[in-house]
Each structure stands twice: as structure tokens, then as C-alpha cells.
Amino acid sequence: MFTIGDFAHLGRVSVRMLRHYDAVGLLPPAHVDPSSGYRFYTAAQLQRLNRLVALKDLGLTLDQVRVVLDDELSVEQLHGMLSLRRAELRQQILADESRLRRVEARLRAIEREGAMPTDDIVVKTVPAVRVARLTATAASYGPEDVGPVIQPLYPQLFARLERAGVESSGCGIATYEPAGGDEVVVHAGVEVAVDPSPGHDFEVVDLPALAEAATLVHRGTMDDVDTSYQAVAAWIEAHGYRQNGFAREVYLNYGVGDPSDWVTELQLEITKPRGR
DSSP, rough: OOHHHHHHHHHSOOOHHHHHHHHHTSHHHHHHHOOTTOEEEOTTTHHHHHHHHHHHHOOHHHHHHHHHHTTTTTTHHHHHHHHHHHHHHHHHHHHHHHHHHHHHHHHHHHHHTTTTTTTTTTEEEEEEEEEEEEEEEESSSSHHHOOOOOOOHHHHHHHHHHHHTTOOEEEEEEEEESSSTTOEEEEEEEEEEEOOTTTTTEEEEEEEEEEEEEEEEOOOOOOOOGHHHHHHHHHHHHHOOOESSOOOOEEEEOOOSSSGOEEEEEEEEOOOOTTT
């Protein structure tokens, strides 16, 4: 048998927690010396301790842990529960990392307020282009809503193109439309040179030409695009234009290699209000 201190070391928990688990009846010691009151534990009790701690890490209350332990879950059942929790935690870490990148991007935009360069903005005509695309709806145009929607669309699109024997003929192009309220329709597209066909499990459409567009090359991930968008906004206002709809995002070099080298062209259709 092991003293409570040694058992705590072996189980990687505190003596205080072992005393608490004893007090609530979750893990009583195997033996208590009647004269000294010292608690002693067996190696076999590590199995219950491991399950207890694992279930707590799943987010269960101690009362819920008691019910699960009393039901004597199998190793396979417990492994399944822990695997699910592990996946949830990893997803939370990814979401937190994305949120951190967005906060950093906003901070950079704030730091550059009033000093955002507009010299790189080019006004040009954008020709019509044919794309294959998949579509989904995001809760809003915010990056926290758009990112999780558009990111899985591109792997799905390229897999479907491969099955159909269709090769891309140019860049990826993302477009957006209002869907009512804050919701936004997200189109993940890529240039192709094929005709629409009812046999395809993707849509083939022609994006119309933009007679006049304010364009800017953004470098880096789209999590860091706020400063570029705000530079275009400042230019549009300064030159008396009006923006028409959402920007097109043309992925000139995206998703491969160092993210700092990724290149996206932002294309915003603009018009001059009458009388100006």
C-alpha cells in the first residue's frame, strides 16, 4: 500500500484533492489506520483515479462523475469520450488562435489609422470570368463567420473537379452576396474553361465584368485583411466614388508556403454618383 502522499505523487494529483475525493465518497482509501487516521491506497486504485480525473477534464461535475464511475464504463467507451473531448479542445484552440490573429489585425489597423497607404490602389476594368464554385451561407461577413464556412469549400471543390476530370484554368475567386439580415452567401470559386453541365456536382457560372474596380494587392492571410480593406475605403471616399456590393477576392497565390508570401487581389466595383 501507499501513503496518501506517495499515492498523490503516483497519480499526479494533490493530497488536498485526494482528501476531497475521499470526503465526497468518490475515492475512499483502501485502508485507514484506526490509531493514526493515516490513509493508505493500493496501486489498483490508480485506475479509478485516472478515470475520475479524465471525466472531470471532460467537463463533468463530481456528481456526474460518480454516476459514470458507478456504471463502470469500459475502456473503449471512456476512450471514445476522451477522443471526442480532445477533438473539441483542438477545435477550440484553432478558434482561439484565429481570434487572436483577428485581434492583432485590428490592432494593426488601429495603429495605421490616418496613415494607410493608398498609392498601390489601381482602378481598372475587370473582364468577365468563368468559374466553377460551391456555395454556402455564413452568419455574417465577419471573418469569424466567413472563415469556417469558406475554408472547407475549396478542398471539396477541388476534389469534385478532379472526379469530373476538370482542371482549373486560373486563380481561385471568392465572391459574396447578401442573404438577408446579417447572413452572407459565400461562393468559393476557381477559374475553369468548361461549360455548365447538369452532370457536375458543382456550379459553373460566368462572373460579370466590372466596368470599373478599385483593386489592391493584399499580402498575407485573409485574417490580416482589415488594413487593406480600410485603405481601399479611404481611397474610394477621397476620390468621390461609391462602392457596389462586396469585394471579389482573387487568390493569386494562397494556401501554399509561407503565409506572409500569400497574395490576394481585392476587387471592389465602384461608380461615380451622378452629378460628380
